[in-house]
Amino acid sequence: MTWKAIELEENNAEKLAQLIEEAEAIVIGIGAGMSAADGFTYIGERFTSNFKDFVEKYKFLDMLQASLFDFPSSQEYWAFQSRFVLLNYFDQPVGASYLALKNILKDKNYHIITTNADNAFDVAGYDMDKVFHIQGKYGLMQCSKHCHAKTYQDEALMRRLAVEQENMEVDYRSIPLCPECGAPLEVNKRNAEKGMVEDLIFFEHLDKYNEFLEKNRDKKTLFIEIGVGFTTPQFIKYPFYRELDKNPNALMITMNQKKYQFPERIASRVLWFNQNSKDLTLDVEELLKKWE
Incomplete structure (x- = not known):
């Protein structure tokens, strides 16, 4: 043909x-x-205006680098990721x-x-x-230990974590936990080293x-x-x-x-x-x- x-x-x-x-x-x-x-870029004003505090603390160059960063605690991880998930998933036009x-x-x-x-x-x-x-998908969560093949979605929780955080940390009592093993949940996205929950x-x-x-x-x-x-x-x-x-x-x-x-x-x-x-x-x- x-x-x-x-x-x-x-x-x-x-x-x-x-x-x-x-x-x-x-x-x-x-x-x-x-x-x-x-216009849904990971650089420039869209990044710096939404994550000014994280940029100042860690000197991140762009949103991709920041989203892949190994934060020192789950409280800080979810302070960043809740904002990231709203910006790039639930609230993205x-x-x-x-x-x-x-x-x-x-x-x-x-x-x-x-x-x-x-x-x-x-x-x-x-x-x-x-x-x-x-x-x-950014709107889904998975067990950080990948202990079982299931994902979860909780938009209301993401909104609460984004609003209620202080000093770049969420309340430890609000951290989403795996219902199977109790480990913290994380965003459902592929990691170069450990993959993702499918x-x-x-x-x-x-x-x-x-x-x-x-x-x-x-x-x-x-x-x-x-x-x-x-x-x-x-x-x-x-x-x-x-x-x-x-x-x-x-x-x-x-x-x-x-x-x-x-x-x-x-x-x-x-x-x-x-x-x-x-x-x-x-x-x-x-x-x-x-x-x-």
Whole structure:
């Protein structure tokens, strides 16, 4: 099979819109760059204004460094994380890019995998059966000892911890504890050394994602990376490369202002679009509306 849109002398938005229309299946990998393009960044004013006290004490450079820091106590850990969870999950507003992408994908045969742990897909009203969060979700908690495969959510507690903390500590009596072993709970996000708790819902979503890949393996499948860097290439980037190896009919688009080198064996089937991902997504949405 050939992709007719590749040969078109069009701009990136027109070419991408044509490829989406031409595809029989679409797999989208979403990284931190997409949320950042919508203004949900981990640097600058958004970080310093919400965590001024932690920045002054620990000289953190950005929110990612701070969120991964090994705080000296659970009281301080939850003082930071309760604010972090509200900012990046429960109170994070809908992003324009996510709304546009949802409109682009309506009536399409698609599935999404994301390394983001924010609420972007939930708040934008996606079909969450088609979204796989491989790195966890900030709104969930897990046992810090990983003693059992279950996660918990308590928005009211997060709000109370964020408001009632003093001197960058929460009351020790308010620290959420594991109902099985009594250890403190922690945010459900993957740690490079010890991983994360993967519960029943995680594996259900993993199965749905893998089933979609298998079902569409011989089809004209378009793999689209949006804002995916090289921090954790093992979750989206490398698996996409392997899918192109398995399916000679597949094509990959990478939307990133930074250019990464692609394996020679698939380089002819990878297109790099380096314009702002938010602008490109909104342009594609407008084009597809005109073509309806």
